[in-house]
Amino acid sequence: MRYVVGYTDTDEGRDALALAVRLARTTGARLDLVLVLESAERATLVPADPGYERYLRETTEGWLATGLAHVPAGIEATTHVVYAESPADGLLEAVETLRAELIVIGTSPTGLLGRFTLGSDANALLHSAPVPVALAPGGCAAAGGAPISRVTCAIGTRPGADELLAAAIGATRRGDVPLRLVSLVALDQPGGAPASATGTAHPDAATRAEAHAAAVLEEAVAHLPATITVTSQVATGRRIEDAVAALDWWPDEIALVGSSRLAQPKRLFLGSTAAKMLRELPVPLMVVPRDAEFTLGDL
């Protein structure tokens, strides 16, 4: 099993690497640190300069070597400099060539809107990745390298929920960690339930969520060995953000969300619920595509 790490000589790159190390510690995967340079094939008004290209290559290989030095012994890791039209393209090509099962990238630590902000590169990646994408929040690099302690999976009823559950089960089994299944209910939203004039929730929403959670829990338990604890929780709040904030989080856990809501043509891969979760999450987030070619469940 291989994970592609989108590495750059920046805080985001170091965050991504730190998260990847923690994931690899949990699952035993090997890491491929990939640094994407702009392809010389792109159109440019500036004449290409082989001297500079070579200097750039050497410099970036130096950065990768520094990154590699931060990978603790016991985790297998390799570095690559690849050329592509865009960072997202480069990582996707690397995933395909290396048959990797996960991409780990950093997110800008200076986001004004919350913990995660997604740049255009991360968005492009989430839009088209055939494998799960793990997003490392800012400050990951400083947070220590403990293995993942629990997997929380935010699961709904939309298409793609099965793949997401499979991924969550796979990750849990592989890492031998507890699994928590979470149903998020936003009471204000048409998707949750229409709020009445007094602001109280439609009673059906919570009930339906409870029933769904119970069914999912049953399925997860059936696919996991008895040694792994599986819990289920319905989180409610006026908005999805409130529901997420209401949950308690372990310091070293990771959250899984699906892309099911968003995989309409020409829509952002990361839909409204996942995007809202991003804003509130205190832990790394892994986004699992609806039409994943491989998921963490393929073990």
Next chain:
Amino acid sequence: MPETTPPGDVANPPTAATAALSKKGLGAGTVGLLGAIVIGISCIAPAYTLTGALGPTVAVVGTHVPAIFLVGFIPMLLVAFGYRELNSRMPDSGTSFTWATRAFGPWIGWLAGWGLIAATIVVLSNLAGIAVDFFYLMLSQIFQNPSIADLTSNPFVNVVTCLAFMLGATLISYRDMQTTQKLQYVLVGFQLLVMVFFGVVAFIHVGAGDAFDATAISLDWFNPFAVGSFSAFAAGLSLSIFIFWGWDVTLTMSEETKGSTKTPGRAATLTVVIIVVLYLFLSVALISYSGVGEGEYGLGNSDIQGNVFFSLAGPILGPLAILVSIAVLSSSAASLQSTFVSPARTLLAMGHYGALSPKFATVHPKFFTPGYATIVSSVVASVFYTVMRFVSEDVLWDTITTLGMLICFYYGLTAFACVWYFRKQWFASARNAFFQFAAPLVGGLILAVLFVTTLIESANPDYGSGSNIGGVGLVFILGVVIILLGIVIMVVQSRVRPEFFRGRILAAGVAGDANETAAALPE
């Protein structure tokens, strides 16, 4: 256990997957014939170049501009041959700096690098200055309000706008934003079409008898020997070196061009044919239309010589004059982008080899550009333009003349570096004898003569635009100050960073010696 996989590492033979990832290196064979011509024309930026250089050239050689443009190509071609030899032997982003260091040692190498950086910084300020003129001209054309075009002569408005343009160009370079290939083709095609249209309409006015000062075309215009004096000839030549500056890149794009090995040569030839024909056509058209007198639209009028299209587009094209504004603006923008790269890369190489602070060698971790060097170049060019705008009576003219001189300086050094570097293999073959010895030697000598002549002549307060400080020509002062400043900084650097100046990092040598690979970045 962590491991690295350098390609072909014996201890860690690359797996099929890693090999597939590492094999794509430089985009070898990605630029076709048309692409190479587009890059070449875009770097030369004929619309910008001609509006800047035509006036000053007419001022020194009158109607003999076509002759001077033709002759001016010869030293450029000869030096470009040497440039290509060095580039294929030591492909290094430091270009003139690295090559002159390898040939003549650290001191002369440092000065060659300084000359290149100074020349590109001077041209950056000129480019931005021309763009400011046309920006306000275009606004006045859009709003049909001639008073907007006069804003450019307000030094404060002018400087602020110029700094804004500089900032934009810096950001584009710093973040390495590139236009799509289609847009480049459109912009270059548009630029050429508008220039041809401009010339054709000028001729129509001449034919219709309503030209400003219709002047009959004479074969004499094409005769370089008819130029009155040697000093005028030299001054004209050093200006016409500038109009072909940038052409050499097409000759060196050997590794990137696809198709047969003849592609670079063909691209360079076609580029220069297009450019020369365009220059001759347009200069003949404008001289026929305006004459070289000192009347309102005469090319001899010193008020319009720093930027002739600016003044002539309106009378010739009427309401369509806005096309010229757009063509010159897009030409300047493209040229700003390609020009910004060269001082930054030379500074980067100088930082890398220890000739300047290692900060210059840093690469931006996200944009992969020489970020620090780019910002320093931009700040220096901005300060230079601001000072010049207030000191000089005719900033564009003076910067173009200074530029011609600086190009002669560093191109000349580069040509001699080629001759000296290959000294042990001059006569190994007829090819070497021509490309490594004869061509660069003659080219270098011509540039050296031009440099010295221009320097001496420019001390005269009446030289060029007539700008002077205390009775000494401004261009002379600029040239001397720039070179002396280079020497001062070099001496300071030699105290701070003695390693480079003792030749321990990049040693002088000859072609084929053991140190040759050290000159190809990275070490």
